[in-house]
Amino acid sequence: MPDSHPIDPEQLRGWLQAAARHDAPAFRLLYDATSPKLFGFALRILGKRELAEEALQDGFVAIWHGAASYQAHLAAPMTWMTTIVRNKALDLLRRQAHDVGIDGPVFDEGVMAALHDPRATPIDALLISRDAKALAYCMSMLEGEHRQVVGLAFFHDLSHSEVALQMAIPIGTVKTWIRRSLERLKACLAKGERA
Template sequence: MSIESQSDPAQLGRWLQEAARRDAVAFRSLYIATSAKLFGYALRILHKRELAEEALQEGFVAIWHNAGGYNAQLSAPMTWMATIVRNKALDVLRRGDAALDGDAVPFDDDIMNALHDPKATPIESLQISGDAKALAYCMSLLEGRQRQAVGMAFFHDLSHSEVAQQLTLPIGTVKTWIRRSLEKLKTCLAQRERA
């Protein structure tokens, strides 16, 4: 396989179409052709190799599951995949995984910029910024797997059964985790509002 064919948008699009039909060979070709560039993209966001690897892996799982939803009229294949990997990298930051090593900031300026509403007035922007920081702080207080379940349910709009399937947990456990986590978030946010 030549380098030109690896970066050819038409070829990447064909591999995505074949991956949508669950062709593992095409998916592997897609991975080989794009993983280095997508890893570099995730690394620029996360600044840590192991976190970028995690985001890349989660990104390719999402690409495999959502390849059927790719629309060539809306974006180039690489743009579509880079968006998925970017979102997975931001998820890693939201979960606070980047803060586990102590020197990364889990909710930095890149995240705040991603949450920025360009139509918001300056006062609304300040409110959104303050609310986002408060939520990020309260989310960081949740245990890792519970934080992940809440993030999947609310940041990715997954149902409880979809979260349970992705985390390979019983649905009752996921429902309990999400309910308890929401109670903790509500209490934490109320305390921060009073402070």
Template sequence: MRDTARHDAHAFRALYDATSPKLFGFALRVLHKHELAEEALQDGFVAIWHAAATYQPGLAAPMTWMATIVRNKALDVRRRQGDEGTVEIDAAAFDRDVVEALAATANGPAEAHQCSVDAQALARCMDTLERRHRQAIGLAFFHDLTHGEVAQQLALPLGTVKTWIRRGLDKLKTCLTRGEVA
């Protein structure tokens, strides 16, 4: 990542080769079409090239940082396409994806262990939420929808969605800070 930040084309190519299959998979989960996922991946790597110097290792692992960029680009593509289809959250698949994605971003054994522990804690805390809270949080934060878009997707009043998200986040915070998942 450091060499990419210095605009080293060879380092960027190596970074692309090492991460593009997984990042393509993230984009495909959002877009469900290969050609759109390829567009999001390309947009994401252009953004990564330009923003590599702003990457802060203390805030996120490189793969997490890049996955966020690609996911946001995929959501931009979806919005441009006018995709208003219902987004369903499969809680079990989501939990596995979080654990696998975070575990795979570690640089060394200690970091891998901590990422894995954090991902498992988040997954278990998400599992303690009521289904409706989990789904609202998933749509808002993992599919990057506004509260209004979540309300539209779930065919619910905006106030109800805001309450579910707030209550769900409060429960997640309590679960994670108390270590109830240990």
């Protein structure tokens, strides 16, 4: 449902400044004004309501604790908060991928950005580069349509139903292909670690 009232960045800055002073009522106003958009953003990444709720909650805890570090000249308030919620959602996504047995990182835009991040230390870049290369190799071993399904779901943050719609295949097929592909990726990555 589109928001008919745009969020005023100046008002958000004011609420963030008040939250930095531990003003709980101002933080509540900030939450009420931004949580629907931030929840929708997290839901798009995670595809599951309960995970999006968790990412949103973790994000607002981080916003509350980090409000004093917000620097208006570096980012608009909504951009800053969206980045925090995105990072929390990606953390959940990585944890889920690990729980289903993928030991490497989720291969997403964050990994690619980190490879080219001028602030990354050489060690960070080396570790990310090694893991990204291993995952890219294992992805290349998947069958074409299976690789595309995994790519759409994990690289482009599409839900299973969005992948099914985009590829014009049943959602059950998408789920099966993702499950099988994750198993193959797990085996491939495990083999690479032993090598």
